[in-house]
Amino acid sequence: MAVLGLIGSSLREAFFMFWETLWALVLGFWLSGAVQAFVSRTQMQRVLGDHKPPALARGSLFGMASSSCSYAAAALARTLFGRGADFTTAMVFMFASTNLVVELGIVLWLLLGWPFAAAEFTGGVIMIVLLGLILPRVVPARRAEAARHRLDQDAAPVGGPDPHAGHGAPAADAATAGPLRARLRQPGRWAQAASYTISDLAMLRREIVIGFAAAGFLAVAVPAGFWNAVFLHGHGALTAIENAVVGPFVAIISFVCSIGNVPLAAALWHDGISFGGVVAFVFADLISLPLLLIYRRLYGAGLTLRLLAVFWLVMSAAGLLTELLFGAAGISAPARPAVIAPEHLAWNYTTVLNIVFLAVFAVIWWLHRSAARLGAGRGHARDPVCGMQAEKANAGAAARHRPPP
Numbered sequence: 233m234a235v236l237g238l239i240g241s242s243l244r245e246a247f248f249m250f251w252e253t254l255w256a257l258v259l260g261f262w263l264s265g266a267v268q269a270f271v272s273r274t275q276m277q278r279v280l281g282d283h284k285p286p287a288l289a290r291g292s293l294f295g296m297a298s299s300s301c302s303y304a305a306a307a308l309a310r311t312l313f314g315r316g317a318d319f320t321t322a323m324v325f326m327f328a329s330t331n332l333v334v335e336l337g338i339v340l341w342l343l344l345g346w347p348f349a350a351a352e353f354t355g356g357v358i359m360i361v362l363l364g365l366i367l368p369r370v371v372p373a374r375r376a377e378a379a380r381h382r383l384d385q386d387a388a389p390v391g392g393p394d395p396h397a398g399h400g401a402p403a404a405d406a407a408t409a410g411p412l413r414a415r416l417r418q419p420g421r422w423a424q425a426a427s428y429t430i431s432d433l434a435m436l437r438r439e440i441v442i443g444f445a446a447a448g449f450l451a452v453a454v455p456a457g458f459w460n461a462v463f464l465h466g467h468g469a470l471t472a473i474e475n476a477v478v479g480p481f482v483a484i485i486s487f488v489c490s491i492g493n494v495p496l497a498a499a500l501w502h503d504g505i506s507f508g509g510v511v512a513f514v515f516a517d518l519i520s521l522p523l524l525l526i527y528r529r530l531y532g533a534g535l536t537l538r539l540l541a542v543f544w545l546v547m548s549a550a551g552l553l554t555e556l557l558f559g560a561a562g563i564s565a566p567a568r569p570a571v572i573a574p575e576h577l578a579w580n581y582t583t584v585l586n587i588v589f590l591a592v593f594a595v596i597w598w599l600h601r602s603a604a605r606l607g608a609g610r611g612h613a614r615d616p617v618c619g620m621q622a623e624k625a626n627a628g629a630a631a632r633h634r635p636p637p
Contacts, residue, residue: 260335295328512551
């Protein structure tokens with residue numbers, strides 16, 4: 233009975249965390265879907281060919297306009313790199329698309345307070361600067377070209393050459409062709425945006441569920457003494473450094489990525505982890521164990537180890553530097569809450585916003601279901617494994633079946 237009570241309390245805590253962020257999730261995913269439907273990816277690929285500051289800035293902006301899913305970010309970065317983008321700039325794109333996105337900032341604000349939302353963007357900029365400085369030296373041009381050659385071999389189509397192959401010739405982006413103003417007046421574009429929103433939610437559903445469930449369990453079932461053994465407390469600068477270094481390790485073994493990290497971060501903050509340690513943990517969604525295995529498959533074991541070392545370094549450094557910068561600026565970390573989520577439903581602004589955005593989600597779902605009738609979906613396919621929606625012309629790999637004569 234005690235175990236059942238513990239499970240029930242954990243699930244209850246997880247539900248109320250989810251309730252606090254429901255409207256923000258709908259808003260964030262809808263914004264992400266709209267940007268994916270209306271912003272041309274071809275233009276992204278055309279302007280990311282080196283790792284000079286302008287290209288890194290463009291990669292960051294394009295990443296901010298992309299999906300917040302860590303797996304989708306890794307796939308998009310791989311596609312951009314395979315089609316001619318610079319390796320460092322592709323990795324900057326990947327970092328920006330998971331750490332500089334609106335929905336993550338909103339959920340951080342709701343569960344942890346505005347200083348953490350501000351820390352997301354401050355630390356994200358720090359990580360991008362550090363990546364631009366460090367990654368080209370750790371992954372020189374010859375290693376990057378070897379990785380690109382590996383991708384070319386893996387993506388070689390069956391049954392004939394790929395007409396879009398080549399490092400400088402990205403495929404035509406038919407889904408976002410034409411002036412933006414004209415696209416905004418087309419119902420099919422909005423239906424396509426809804427389909428992107430639903431596919432992103434389908435792709436992230438496991439991470440979101442695991443993230444909230446794990447956070448509920450950590451908040452209720454894991455005693456503070458456990459975290460005191462993992463994270464140092466009361467040792468001044470040593471505590472700040474150790475927490476920022478260990479935070480990403482917790483992310484690696486937690487198997488949770490993207491927005492799923494935020495409720496877990498709330499549980500860590502509740503249990504006494506340092507501000508910089510929590511920030512570093514949130515940033516470390518790109519080095520969870522499943523993603524490391526994906527990098528190994530895409531780029532090889534040697535390059536994956538280099539990426540792990542660089543990513544871990546810049547994530548920890550960004551968490552620590554953000555904490556120091558905020559301290560110097562007099563920005564205090566929010567008080568550690570006695571509870572992470574409310575203990576019961578109440579008629580307040582959260583409930584009103586949730587009702588409004590549930591109605592918005594109903595419209596999004598209708599647009600998604602009506603996509604074919606509204607003229608959307610042409611040239612797109614849905615990944616049967618992860619649910620990701622992709623443009624056929626911009627697929628990272630292609631296979632063609634040649635029927636027998």
